[in-house]
Amino acid sequence: MGGRRALPRGLSRVVWRQAAGVVARLLDADGARRGGASVKTLTLAPGVAAKKVTHAVVCETLKHVPILKLVLADAGVALADDVVPNRRRRRAEDAERGERGEDSGEDDASGEEENASDGNDGIVGEITVDDDDASVVPRSLAYVLGYESLFGAGLEADAEDAADAGPSGSEKRSDVAAVVAATRVVAHARERLRAALKRRLKAGNHDSAEAFLLAQPGGKALAAVPTHSRHARVNLLKTDVAACELELKRRGLRPSRDPHVPDLLVFPPGCDLHDHAMVQDGRLILQGKSSCFPAAALDPQPGWTALDCCAAPGNKTTHLAARVGREGSVLAFDADKRRLRRLRENCSNAGAMERAAPIVNAECGDFLALDPKDAKFARVRCVLLDPSCSGSGTAATRGDYLIAAARGEAVDVEAISLPGEDVGELDKKEKARGSEGSGSGVKTKKEKMASRDTAPPHVAAARARVASLARFQTEALRKALSFPFAERVSYSTCSVYPAENECVVAAVLPEAKRLGFQLERALPAWPRRGLRGHGLSDAEADALVRADQFEDDCEGFFVALFSRPTPPGAEKAAAAAAAAEAKKREDLEAARAKKRADADGGGGVRPVYRAGTKKRKKGAAGPLFR
DSSP states (O other): OTTSOOSOHHHHHHHHHHHHHHHHHHHHHHHTTOOOOOHHHHHTSTTOSSHHHHHHHHHHHHHHHHHHHHHHHHTTOOEEOOOOTTHHHHHHHHHHHHHTTTTSSSSOOOOOOOSOOSOOHHHHOOOOOOTTOTTOEEHHHHHHHHHHHHTSSOSHHHHHHHHHHSOOTTSOOOHHHHHHHHHHHHHHTHHHHHHHHHHHHHHTTOSSHHHHHHTSTTHHHHHTOOOOOEEEEEOTTTOOHHHHHHHHHHTTOOOEEOSSSTTEEEEOTTOOOTTOHHHHTTSEEEOOTGGGHHHHHHOOOTTOEEEESSOTTOHHHHHHHHHHOTTSEEEEEESOHHHHHHHHHHHHHTTSSOSSSOSEEEEEOOGGGOOTTSGGGTTEEEEEEOOOOOOGGGHHHHTHHHHHHHTTOOOOHHHHHGGGSOHHHHHHHHHHHHHTTOOOOOOOHHHHHHHHHTOOHHHHHHHHHHHHHHHHHHHHHHHHHTOTTOOEEEEEESOOOGGGTHHHHHHHHHHHHHTTOEEEOOSTTOOOBOOSBTTBOHHHHHHSEEEOTTTSSSOOEEEEEEEOOOOTTHHHHHHHHHHHHHHHHHHHHHHHHHHHHHHHTOTTOOEEEOOOSOOOSSSSOOEEEO
16 A cells, blocks of 8 residues: 555555455464465455455565564554454365365456445454453454554554544444454554564564565565466457457557467456456456466367366366367366356356357266266367366465465475475485585485474475375376377376376376377477476476476466377277267257147147136146147
8 A cells, every 4th residue: 555545544444354354364264274265366356345455455464464463562462363253164165165276376356346345244254353342453453454554554544533433342343343443552552563663673683574574484485476477368269369469459458479378368467357348258268378288288179079077167178168169079077066157157158158059068077986988988089187286386376475474384395295205306316415515414214204294284284185185186187098089188287296296197107108198298389397206207207397486477387298199999989979979969859849749739649628617827728638
């Protein structure tokens, strides 16, 4: 908010209430070690007023929590634990959302609504104060107001009004009244807060709060959080790239073409396209660059049948549909009915599920329970597998580094990656470090295991989750490779951990080779390749694709591409499947025609109308067929 009041006073209070509720919910989910919703999901959700400002206040508050904790305590501001209504249900919802990768960055929240609204309890929850002691401030609200007082817009003007704005101590305060009361407390402590901040900075020999934050656990990663370009994919089912560029130019936008994904346009960071007409009508699809890699690497040809194994929310599904075109088809599966509804909505808006000739056939079902030998899969020539993952490649845009910093923890990628590392590879790394004259001895296997046993709780919890995900991912990839007539299979995650990426590929590679598959160099023009080691040869690692969220202007991603020649009997099986589908359509149409003829009295069936005096409420008397 930058040193001056950017919003009217009433809207500022709404923003602070919303921001405090989001901070409380994020820290509560993180404290439960359950993962959960991202900063962007909560701050840009429908019903949030002044979304961009709320998002900025939440991010800056989380960033400054390590120093705000100390300064508020030093200044003697009394804090109360946050009240998170429906804590158990919300933790479960947030954990489920995190497990399913809904905050992977693939889909963006809705556009900004600048009108203030108090009806947002479903997202940010409520802020309450102690009616018996108005001097006690809820913890997350104190963080927000402390940030505003020391680093943001300031609280002076609100403090002047606060004495008369709040209800008496015996009355139940509303959320906004709670903000007014808390604002008075923090504003009155302004000088004590400033003095405490100076003492803390001086004691640590820091010349600024930024320097203090950089010195904290995870501070360097926090400082490196990137701002990516905005990407939008041209939906080739409705338009083409040249027509899109011309239309955008008329509206004052001049995006560039992405050099790696031919149907992707690149806009400046922060460019808001949510309400653009071309996004609303499905000609442009907001999709991160790395999220486009799986379909681009798989490269299905027009007329092919593709299988999307874990399809929702559907951006990759519609990308496949655009690649196979009106002559092809996409079989999409997702085990969750709610997410499947979202998939169908996205496919319908993209023109991939038109009633007359749908490209996408979406079914609710567990991919692992499918029978690859079922006749309906005989025409499947390519499989896209993008299973649930840790989402660690989207940690920067999700706000995970901000949340970790608020808790005084670092997102330690190397430590979390240990379970997926081969012990032999670790020995090679340690020997290499020792040979460079680092002075450190080579750790034994016993010492490495001991260091794992003493890992901080948040690292141990992350390791366990990554290991569990890797087991599921390995099983899913084996399943994807088992479709008898598939020629190309892509495996992708938005994870940075080798355990979910290179190690999964290495685990299934022997079986893939027995089935005739080999690793094909995916996206040859992309410079960043897979990590060496982890059970793969250098050539195999070089066939893999990695994207770095800090260096590649896109979110962290991983793609492996398996390919093989057309399996024997594939053409015959596809022809038989096509004939069976045609026969099924003919039988269905014949049944419909017979039903219509029977209703009209044709086909040797004579309608006899029932006699009687009882009057029908609506319509003519119904026929009795004989």
